[in-house]
Amino acid sequence: MTATPPYRAAVIGCGYIGSRVEELAPGNVASHAGAYKAATGTELVGVFDADAERAQAAAAHWGTTAFPSLEALLGEAKPQIVSICSPTEFHAAQAEACLKDEAVVAVLAEKPLAVSITEAKSLAALARSLAKPLAVNYSRRFDPGHQQVAREIRDGKLGRIQHVSGWYTKGIRHNGSHMLDLLSWFFGGVASAEVTAVHHWNDQSDDPGIDADIEYSSQGDETGARARIFGCDAAAHNIFELFILGEAGRMRLSEGGHRIERQLVGDDRHNPGYRALGPVEIIQTVMKDSALNAVEDLVAVLAGQRDAPASNAKNACIALELADRLASQAIDLTRPAKAVP
Numbered sequence: 001m002t003a004t005p006p007y008r009a010a011v012i013g014c015g016y017i018g019s020r021v022e023e024l025a026p027g028n029v030a031s032h033a034g035a036y037k038a039a040t041g042t043e044l045v046g047v048f049d050a051d052a053e054r055a056q057a058a059a060a061h062w063g064t065t066a067f068p069s070l071e072a073l074l075g076e077a078k079p080q081i082v083s084i085c086s087p088t089e090f091h092a093a094q095a096e097a098c099l100k101d102e103a104v105v106a107v108l109a110e111k112p113l114a115v116s117i118t119e120a121k122s123l124a125a126l127a128r129s130l131a132k133p134l135a136v137n138y139s140r141r142f143d144p145g146h147q148q149v150a151r152e153i154r155d156g157k158l159g160r161i162q163h164v165s166g167w168y169t170k171g172i173r174h175n176g177s178h179m180l181d182l183l184s185w186f187f188g189g190v191a192s193a194e195v196t197a198v199h200h201w202n203d204q205s206d207d208p209g210i211d212a213d214i215e216y217s218s219q220g221d222e223t224g225a226r227a228r229i230f231g232c233d234a235a236a237h238n239i240f241e242l243f244i245l246g247e248a249g250r251m252r253l254s255e256g257g258h259r260i261e262r263q264l265v266g267d268d269r270h271n272p273g274y275r276a277l278g279p280v281e282i283i284q285t286v287m288k289d290s291a292l293n294a295v296e297d298l299v300a301v302l303a304g305q306r307d308a309p310a311s312n313a314k315n316a317c318i319a320l321e322l323a324d325r326l327a328s329q330a331i332d333l334t335r336p337a338k339a340v341p
């Protein structure tokens with residue numbers, strides 16, 4: 001089957017991110033099913049969910065067909081792009097089955113890519129060996145506003161980075177991995193990472209909120225950017241926020257990435273003779289259509305307009321590996337002290 005648009009697309013897992021975001025946030029193209037319906041380069045040819053009622057409801061809502069199994073979906077609908085939106089423990093096996101299917105030319109997996117870094121790396125290797133793009137929905141990488149931030153930091157618009165602070169909720173592997181991915185994108189490889197505190201908030205028993213100090217290796221020969229991240233309590237409220245303070249300016253990414261402010265250093269308006277952060281300028285984001293951004297990016301890759309998805313198995317493995325490394329340090333930190341004989 002030749003792969004030309006519109007690509008036949010399917011969704012596995014018809015829960016929140018697979019099919020239902022729009023119910024909660026109308027006017028937002030943020031579910032995978034919604035994105036395949038909205039994108040000009042795709043058509044939604046089927047869905048599968050382990051819960052047959054969910055699959056039927058999604059199929060009725062999006063005007064497509066529900067299939068009773070992954071095998072039936074692949075065998076009968078013959079999708080060319082498949083989104084993996086099931087719970088994380090199923091990502092690896094389902095993504096592998098899709099990648100190995102002859103008709104499938106690309107997979108868009110939800111994050112985290114897999115439960116373990118070993119599984120994630122073997123998926124990345126499989127996708128590479130089959131030359132099939134494996135996109136991973138670290139949604140900010142697909143957003144033009146965040147892409148502008150990455151460019152401006154790399155081009156030195158903020159000058160040498162003095163300090164970065166980040167706040168996230170829902171555990172280091174869950175939303176924390178979004179933060180780790182963002183930091184690696186902006187500041188390069190990790191030179192060192194040290195856990196400073198562990199929080200076992202009630203909502204994330206198997207994925208602690210971890211505070212950590214991370215040093216990055218960007219900025220040439222100079223010391224890399226230093227970031228301090230804080231794992232916060234989602235039961236109180238959600239937060240995903242980043243402050244980036246450079247010698248020439250500051251950026252604040254707030255409201256989960258929907259708002260990005262930049263302040264450049266200039267003459268201090270209030271204290272003549274001093275330099276200070278100037279007025280707030282807004283960098284526009286389109287985070288509200290995050291799944292649509294991801295699907296359009298993948299379609300551009302398949303059309304040969306880009307080499308690889310803006311977020312792919314490579315950066316997803318880096319984020320997951322660091323999350324695992326921090327989680328293993330956190331276990332050491334929380335291990336009860338041995339009784340003194």
Ligand SMILES: NC(=O)c1ccc[n+]([C@@H]2O[C@H](COP(=O)([O-])OP(=O)(O)OC[C@H]3O[C@@H](n4cnc5c(N)ncnc54)[C@H](O)[C@@H]3O)[C@@H](O)[C@H]2O)c1
Pocket residue numbers: 012013014015016017018048049050051054085086087088090110111112137138139174
């Ligand atoms: N990129 C993001 O910002 C983002 C946001 C939310 C969720 N996620 C990720 O998406 C995934 C799903 O999260 P969610 O919030 O949509 O969960 P959810 O519980 O709302 O939906 C999961 C769906 O998968 C179905 N399911 C369960 N086992 C299955 C199986 N073996 N095969 C097929 N379907 C199965 C469930 O019935 C349910 O409908 C998780 O990996 C999560 O980390 C990512």
